Structures are given as structure tokens and as C-alpha cells.
Amino acid sequence: MIKKQQKFLILCFLIEELSKELFTVKLIYVDMCGDLIAGIILGQIAYWYSSNTSTTKLRILKEGKLWLVKRREDWGMSAG
Numbered sequence: 001m002i003k004k005q006q007k008f009l010i011l012c013f014l015i016e017e018l019s020k021e022l023f024t025v026k027l028i029y030v031d032m033c034g035d036l037i038a039g040i041i042l043g044q045i046a047y048w049y050s051s052n053t054s055t056t057k058l059r060i061l062k063e064g065k066l067w068l069v070k071r072r073e074d075w076g077m078s079a080g
Contacts, residue, residue: 041075 029046030039048057048068058066 024043025036025040026043027039029042030036033039033042045068057068057070060067060069
């Protein structure tokens with residue numbers, strides 16, 4: 001019985017370690033945009049704007065508001 005529990009725990013830790021390389025696509029964003037890539041990018045923008053992120057991408061202060069700045073080349077990397 002203990003061996004089964006140990007195997008299960010090892011599997012859980014392995015899944016967690018591998019999932020660090022994954023991201024989720026929220027289907028509501030894809031539906032809103034009508035396109036998978038646009039939905040992924042919208043999801044990234046929402047993530048960067050959320051207060052839950054520790055490293056914000058909002059770096060430019062203009063007219064009293066923080067703005068997202070990304071180079072054109074970087075958008076492709078954001079969308080996978």
C-alpha cells in the first residue's frame with residue numbers, strides 16, 4: 001500500500017514539475033476574438049494587467065496611466 005502512495009506522490013510531483021512549461025488558453029478569449037492566436041495574446045495581456053502578477057509588464061507611465069510595451073518581435077514569442 002505504501003508503495004502505491006509513494007508512486008502516486010512521485011507522479012504528482014512530476015506532473016507539477018512538467019506543468020511549469022505549460023500555459024492555459026482561456027476559451028472565452030478565443031471566442032471573444034474569433035481566433036486562437038488573438039485569444040492567446042488577449043489572455044497574455046489580461047495576465048500582464050492583472051494584479052496577481054509579481055512582475056508587471058506595464059512599464060511606461062503616460063498621462064498618469066501605466067502602459068504595456070512590447071516590441072513587434074516579442075509578440076510572436078508571447079503567442080507561442
